[in-house]
Amino acid sequence: MPLIPQTVREQVTNQIRNDLLSGRFPAGTMLREIELAARFGVSRGPVRDAFIQLSHEGYLAYQANRGVMVRHPPDPRDREFITELRLKIETYVIERGFEDKNEEKINSVELALERLKEACDSGEASQVAIRDIEFHQKILLACGGDDLVPTWRQLCSRMLLTYTRLGDYSQAYKEHVAIFEPFRDGDMKKTIAAIQANIK
C-alpha cells in the first residue's frame, strides 16, 4: 500500500509499537535486540534504532549497557494533567492555523478517518489506538502544527498504553466523524468542541 516504501527501521518500529499497544509486552519486560531481530528476520541495527526511537516516544526506558524496558502507563494521578496538556496543544494549533488547511490536507484527514473506521470494524484495540492518534495528527499537520507534533505525540503515546474503550468502537468512530465534518466545513469552534468531547 505505501507509495513511499518504508525502511526496515520504520517497519520494525511500527511493529514493536503495535505489539506494545496490543499488550504483547507487559510493563517491566526487558526487550532483547537479538530476540526481536530474529523474529523480524533482520539484523540488530534497525531494532536498536527502533529502541532509541520508542524510548523517546515514551514507550520504553533505556539503560546504557542494559537494554530497554517496557514502561508502565502514566501514574493515574498524572493522566488528567497529561490529557489537559494534550488538549491545550490541539486547541492552540487549530486556533492558530485553521485557515492554513487546503483541499489536499482535508483529504488526508478524511483518509485517516477511513482508516480509523476500518480499525474500528476490525475490533483490534491496538489498531484503533494507532489510527485514532493518526487522525488527530493529520488534523494538526493540516493546521501547520508540525513544530508541536513531536511533543504532542509523546504526551499521547504513553496514554495509549491504557487504551481500553472496550467494545464500543462504533461510538469512537462517530466521535471522530463529529470532528471531521465541522473541520471540513470550516467551523473552527465546533471542531474544537468535538475534539474536547472526544478526548475528555
Place this chain on the structure above:
Amino acid sequence: MPLIPQTVREQVTNQIRNDLLSGRFPAGTMLREIELAARFGVSRGPVRDAFIQLSHEGYLAYQANRGVMVRHPPDPRDREFITELRLKIETYVIERGFEDKNEEKINSVELALERLKEACDSGEASQVAIRDIEFHQKILLACGGDDLVPTWRQLCSRMLLTYTRLGDYSQAYKEHVAIFEPFRDGDMKKTIAAIQANIK
C-alpha cells in the same frame, strides 16, 4: 569527571548538541554522518544513533534516505505558548512531588547549581544553556517528575536555539540561586514563584 563512564554515543550526542547550541551548525544545515564520524574519530553507528536521538529532542529534522537537517528555532508566535506549557509542567511536578525530595536529591540540585555558576563564569552561552536546563531538570527529578521530563525537555530544547541572554549571566545565576534556596528550605510557593520569574 563522570563516575559512570559515558558510551561513545552519549559523548557524540552531547558534543553535537553543544555545537547546535553554540550556533556552529546554522538552521537548515544538512549534517553528514561521515563528516561528524570523522571529526570525532568514531564510526557512523553512534553518530547515527545521536541523530535519531537529537531528532526526537527537537533539534534535528530527519528525512529517510536523506539525512538530518538542523531545525529552525520555534516560530516567534509559538514561543509564548511553548513557554506557558513548560512552566505549567514544572509547576505541576513541583506541586505534586515537593515532599518527595530527600537530602541526596537536594544535593544533586545544588551540584547542578554549582555547574551553572561555572558556566556563567566561563561566559559560553551554549554551556550556560545546557547547565540551565540541567538545573531545572534536577529539580523536576527531585520531585519525582521522571515521567514528564522527556516531554518537558523537548519543549525546552528547541527554545534554547535562541538562547541569547547576552552578557548578563550573573543575573541568570542569581535567578537560579533564588530558586534553589526556597527549594532547599521547603518553601514550595517561593520556589514556584522564582521559577516563574526566571522563565518568563
Place this chain on the structure above:
DNA sequence: AGAATGTATAATGTTAACAATAATTAGACT
C-alpha cells in the same frame, strides 16, 4: 536550446563480526 535518460557519485540503510560490559554461575574459603 531544452527535456529526457542514463551513468557516476555520494550519501544513508543494513548487515555481520568483533569488543566491551553486565549478569550469572561455580567454586574456594571462612
Place this chain on the structure above:
DNA sequence: AGTCTAATTATTGTTAACATTATACATTCT
C-alpha cells in the same frame, strides 16, 4: 551455611564492509 571471588555466559556497544537510495552530471534525442 554463607559469602566473596573468578570464570562463564549473555547482552549491548562499536566497527567496517556491503547494499540501497537519492542526487548531480553528462549525454542523447527532439
